[in-house]
Amino acid sequence: MIQVSELHFSTEDGVKVLEDVHLRVDQGELMVIVGPAASGKSLLLGLLGAQIPPQQGQILVHGRNVARLGPDKILALRRRIGVYPQGFVPLSRTVHDNVIFKLRALGNYREQAEEKVLYALETAGLIRRQGVDALELSSIDRIRLGIALAICHDPLLLLIDEPFEGLAEPEKAEIARLVSRLNTGHLSILLATRGPVPPGMEMSRRVRLLDGMVKGA
Amino acid sequence: MRMFLFRELLGAIRTKSAVLLVLSGFLIFLFLASAAGFLMITPAEVSSTTEGQPVDELQVFLSPRLSSATIDEWFLAWRERSDVARLRFQFAQELDQTTTGGVFVVTPVDPSQASTLAEEFRSIDGVVEVVEVPRVKWIEPPAASLIARIALLVVLVLSIAASLFFFRRGYRELLAVFSGEIRMLRLSGISERTLIALVVALGVLIGCLGGLMLLAILYLLHRIALSTGGLQLFGGLISGIRILGTGLMAVGLGTVLGGLAGLLGASLLHRREFDPLP
Numbered sequence: 001m002i003q004v005s006e007l008h009f010s011t012e013d014g015v016k017v018l019e020d021v022h023l024r025v026d027q028g029e030l031m032v033i034v035g036p037a038a039s040g041k042s043l044l045l046g047l048l049g050a051q052i053p054p055q056q057g058q059i060l061v062h063g064r065n066v067a068r069l070g071p072d073k074i075l076a077l078r079r080r081i082g083v084y085p086q087g088f089v090p091l092s093r094t095v096h097d098n099v100i101f102k103l104r105a106l107g108n109y110r111e112q113a114e115e116k117v118l119y120a121l122e123t124a125g126l127i128r129r130q131g132v133d134a135l136e137l138s139s140i141d142r143i144r145l146g147i148a149l150a151i152c153h154d155p156l157l158l159l160i161d162e163p164f165e166g167l168a169e170p171e172k173a174e175i176a177r178l179v180s181r182l183n184t185g186h187l188s189i190l191l192a193t194r195g196p197v198p199p200g201m202e203m204s205r206r207v208r209l210l211d212g213m214v215k216g217a
Numbered sequence: 218m219r220m221f222l223f224r225e226l227l228g229a230i231r232t233k234s235a236v237l238l239v240l241s242g243f244l245i246f247l248f249l250a251s252a253a254g255f256l257m258i259t260p261a262e263v264s265s266t267t268e269g270q271p272v273d274e275l276q277v278f279l280s281p282r283l284s285s286a287t288i289d290e291w292f293l294a295w296r297e298r299s300d301v302a303r304l305r306f307q308f309a310q311e312l313d314q315t316t317t318g319g320v321f322v323v324t325p326v327d328p329s330q331a332s333t334l335a336e337e338f339r340s341i342d343g344v345v346e347v348v349e350v351p352r353v354k355w356i357e358p359p360a361a362s363l364i365a366r367i368a369l370l371v372v373l374v375l376s377i378a379a380s381l382f383f384f385r386r387g388y389r390e391l392l393a394v395f396s397g398e399i400r401m402l403r404l405s406g407i408s409e410r411t412l413i414a415l416v417v418a419l420g421v422l423i424g425c426l427g428g429l430m431l432l433a434i435l436y437l438l439h440r441i442a443l444s445t446g447g448l449q450l451f452g453g454l455i456s457g458i459r460i461l462g463t464g465l466m467a468v469g470l471g472t473v474l475g476g477l478a479g480l481l482g483a484s485l486l487h488r489r490e491f492d493p494l495p
Contacts (some may be wrong), residue, residue, distance in 0.1 A: 075407070078404075101402055
């Protein structure tokens, strides 16, 4: 489903961030990428999510080469990918309205959007907090909301960047279980973390990203 | 979808951005009003007078019974006179269709001596009439319309510059409030075209409202001008067609200006704070 080969990426200053990355993620797989800070995890997820254009190498998502897609196809691809960005900050509105904003913006009618909101909040464990102002949520609930936003439009690929940041160990395990629960059916998940991977994470594979190179793919 | 997003963008307007955007709209209105003022000013008419002016030329009407030889002889003799600066012959019909014969048009050297010269010509047998033609004085139009035009031009330039300045500040305030939404939209695969269109649409709306406001005010002034018999300086307010044309032009121009201001606002979208990824 996702195939990355000979992927290289350098900063404007010429610093190599990713070097000859090879990676394969199958449909329905949950892969965890572990690596220290500034090892290129977020960049790799940005490239896979078609948010950052690749410089060199090949990224195939659903059989399509991201580098060769036109602007409209890139947008269409982004709509099939759910992203939980690192340091996610919700919108200053209720939990429910956060999710409905995204769904309406993607062209869903209100009734259709309401159904999807309920499903996403139910899945993320936030259904009872849907009327709460998102900025007043606890850290773990913010992450739940970020995940709800990432899955609300029924994506084929979910990219989660550093979801355990600022959480206590039991909360990390709770988020790990939530992510594992999402890994059903067709949804492929890539989760990047500095590690260690909390208990409860039922992952298919774990790879290490070190100095821009993937080990154990 | 775009209407939903546009409503959301309008919902993000807070007091400060509202004040700045309303001010920008008012300045666009002021710009359009200045432009419309140019079309409403009464065109200045140049008038002339001969009253109290020195005699510039004498028209000496000759009897039609005079022979051409006599006329030739007089022409040669008068041309040599030291008190005649210029002399030309015309047929009397060229000046007055009811008369016949010829006319000598004499330009005296000294206008103050024109009357003496006229008396002398009148005493000559064969001269029917001598008309003293005074100099024409052209009267310049009153300076009020010129001052009004300059004032309008100054307001025109200042208002558009100030409008763009406040538009940019207003957009900055608004987009700062809407930045989270913009990041989410970009992350979700909403196109740049859509985002730019949202921002430009707001400018278009403000510009269009400025134009419509001017149209309404012009109509009101038109009604007042009709009931009071018109304003001296802005005589164009009397004409309904001109009011309608100017008003529609203002709406169109306001829309275009608002769109341009919107593009200026959209240029802020490239700032780093709107990037979806950290």
